[in-house]
Amino acid sequence: MNHRVTRNFQSLRLSLGSACDLACSYCVAPKEVRPQAGELKPKDLARLANLLHRVLGLKKIRFTGGEPLLGNRLERLIEALGPLDGVERSLTTNGQLLKGKLKILHRAGIQRLNVSLDSLNPRAFTRLTQGGELKKTLQGIDAALDQGFKLKLNMIPQKGINQNEVGALLNYALGRGMELRYIELMRMGHLRKEAIFSKLFYGQAEILRALKKDFLIRPLNREWAATATRYEVVQRGFFGMIANESAPFCRDCDRLRLSPRGELVGCLSSEKSFSLVPLLGLSDLAALAALPELLKQALAEKREQRFTGSGLWMKEVGG
């Protein structure tokens, strides 16, 4: 069966802006804390998200970036977004500003947070993030847990950088009732070059081999359209494995990205994006009429088999 006809986008990643207060080595080279040229105002991104919801009937929306907690873009976006009935809201953050933003997140109906945490060693954390403070992220995590938020942690193990911490991070997450997700490094942006990528790549097989030395684990069935395969750590909790390279999940991927420049990105393997900016000059009725064709084109970019790598940067399209 041809998935392009049968499947649709259900899950939107909305990038508030490419600006980030960190510059994680896998994500981007330079740190840039101001929005880049051409990025839309939050109210325009909100209008586009609303239009997308009216056409697609989204199930999930994840706010991301760049760093979505930087400045007040999230506050302005949420105010303009309105209720978006039936859509589960979540957010991905590096956690540096998390503690001070919890009230806003709560008010915005965002209960699920993914926090990027690649090391528990303060010096390694600062090196890897090019300037981040481990303490701030850990304090953000503790405060969010105290206030009842549901958290997952994202770790990208890399050879020679933090692969020796896969067990420590799992212990940390299990000890606080959180699910850790190991994300295989993706060939994006500067990592598209095979020589750089293969030097750093530390994949599912190696991660599982390392974990099996210290943990009793068993795989669970992967849910439809889920990025992660989940594992149980017997009697202790769960973790997930997002194995873009080793076990691609492209076939049932239902994710759509809206970049800060108002572009639709249907697939991370494709650098072809579809600008929704012209829709901002139209009435709702005219914009809703134009949107399905653009969505069809974005959907046609989806790969059926595997992520093939691209020159896109997560920071720019929304991680």
Ligand code: SAM
């Ligand atoms: N600033 C936020 C943060 O740090 O979580 C949100 C944006 S960041 C781009 C979101 C996610 O992108 C991170 O959790 C990271 O795992 C992922 N990411 C960025 N570059 C990646 C790469 N080359 N391979 C795999 N994941 C990547």
